[in-house]
Amino acid sequence: MQYQESGRHSFMRKWLAALAGLTLALAGCSSTASSPAEPAQYPKNIIIMFADGASSTQWDFGRYSSTVLRNQPFVTTDVVFKEGSLGLLSTHPSDAYVVDSAAAGSAMSTGFKVNNAAIAVTRDGKSVPTAMEVAKAKGKRIGLVTTATVYDATPAAFSLHALSRRDSPGLVDQYLALEPDVLMGGGSDYFLPGGTSGGKRKDGKDIIAAFRAKGYQIARNTAELKAATSARLLGLFADEDMAFELDRDPAREPTTAEMAAAALRALSRDSPNGFVLLVENENVDTAGHANDAASLMHALWAFDEAVKVALDFQRRMPDTLVIITGDHETGGFSPTYALKDLSTLSSKNRFYTGDEQLRMLGRITMSLNRVKEELGRKPSGEVLDKLLAEHFPGFRLDPDLRELIINQGTRERNFTYLPQNLLGRMVARQTGYYWGTSGHTPEPAVVGAMGPGAELFRGYQDNTDFGRHLHRLIQGK
Ligand SMILES: [Zn+2]
Numbered sequence: 379m380q381y382q383e384s385g386r387h388s389f390m391r392k393w394l395a396a397l398a399g400l401t402l403a404l405a406g407c408s409s410t411a412s413s414p415a416e417p418a419q420y421p422k423n424i425i426i427m428f429a430d431g432a433s434s435t436q437w438d439f440g441r442y443s444s445t446v447l448r449n450q451p452f453v454t455t456d457v458v459f460k461e462g463s464l465g466l467l468s469t470h471p472s473d474a475y476v477v478d479s480a481a482a483g484s485a486m487s488t489g490f491k492v493n494n495a496a497i498a499v500t501r502d503g504k505s506v507p508t509a510m511e512v513a514k515a516k517g518k519r520i521g522l523v524t525t526a527t528v529y530d531a532t533p534a535a536f537s538l539h540a541l542s543r544r545d546s547p548g549l550v551d552q553y554l555a556l557e558p559d560v561l562m563g564g565g566s567d568y569f570l571p572g573g574t575s576g577g578k579r580k581d582g583k584d585i586i587a588a589f590r591a592k593g594y595q596i597a598r599n600t601a602e603l604k605a606a607t608s609a610r611l612l613g614l615f616a617d618e619d620m621a622f623e624l625d626r627d628p629a630r631e632p633t634t635a636e637m638a639a640a641a642l643r644a645l646s647r648d649s650p651n652g653f654v655l656l657v658e659n660e661n662v663d664t665a666g667h668a669n670d671a672a673s674l675m676h677a678l679w680a681f682d683e684a685v686k687v688a689l690d691f692q693r694r695m696p697d698t699l700v701i702i703t704g705d706h707e708t709g710g711f712s713p714t715y716a717l718k719d720l721s722t723l724s725s726k727n728r729f730y731t732g733d734e735q736l737r738m739l740g741r742i743t744m745s746l747n748r749v750k751e752e753l754g755r756k757p758s759g760e761v762l763d764k765l766l767a768e769h770f771p772g773f774r775l776d777p778d779l780r781e782l783i784i785n786q787g788t789r790e791r792n793f794t795y796l797p798q799n800l801l802g803r804m805v806a807r808q809t810g811y812y813w814g815t816s817g818h819t820p821e822p823a824v825v826g827a828m829g830p831g832a833e834l835f836r837g838y839q840d841n842t843d844f845g846r847h848l849h850r851l852i853q854g855k
Pocket of ligand 1: 479664667708
């Protein structure tokens, strides 16, 4: 039988030829597909928006929940990730596969790997220049904003040095010496001497007074922050970490967006050489440790409002680079499908998490960390039931979890935030928002960037590459 090319075969042949051409074209532009060594342009200002503990699942949850419950776009994904340069970062420290925020922040700030818990000090004991030190040496103004304590791992790793992130009073002393133009967040405890309200310093020093003596304006609540007019600003809004959105007193503690706006106002004053600003929402990480999906959602929305402030600033000042990133994933966050109960493994007894389950999360009005505080050292069943009825409408606590909460037990060795992880499991069983751990995971961090130099962050890189790009962009060479 004579071979006759059918219409289908000829179509296939053309298609294969086209595919070969496409492959060649892609191979030809592989040098532009990975990030270039030189930026086309250098930014005057750099704003680093940092959601501690956020990786791709958290970012997508922000997008999904914002669309369904707020009927609003999530600008992190819908604007910056879509229109900007997008990349991934591997996160391992020098001494493990799983990273902590000190080592991750140090790599991103310095371009060097360090051990977990170290702040910009390599494993051979060398202090390596931080992004904020380099910026200051270049004559740029610098600012650090966080919902954590200002001496927490991320802001510390972007500016200071310590063998251990736990040296809180020492880190505060270093801030006083470094003089960041803007420093905002929680953690007034290690600025004030023991014996004064919330003070924990053993050396009797009042570091707030010392900042004031150096010409800083001090803000201790939202109204004072909004009224601030100085170019140098110290804002301390909580003794320790600032509150979750669900628990926040708006008169006392400003939002991440309000802090970002105040920081940009202060830093853009008298700044011929521009500035570098780090704005961190730490509650994304804290919610992950607690396995608290509702608090995570509100923290992501609060972060995204601050991203809008940064993008508005960039529209007015186009020589500004806006970078959105996180340092690692927290919680092994796994929205999934699951059985409704253990009566049968049949797929008929299964639900896929969706809008209905998300709405249940949306009705929660208290963070799991706050529930822990309310329960106190000896959790009582009565107080627990009352809290759940009032703040977790529609949720039922299964007997196994209830018993573990009252007896203060854990189910596994990687669930150590108690009783929050058990309450997180209660939420998971009814909504499908499960968690794999109360710790960090090695899921690559996501980085999205818009503005001059954004192209350096494209592709799959290491978190030390992020640090190296940042130094190059700050130094303008
Ligand atoms: Zn963490």
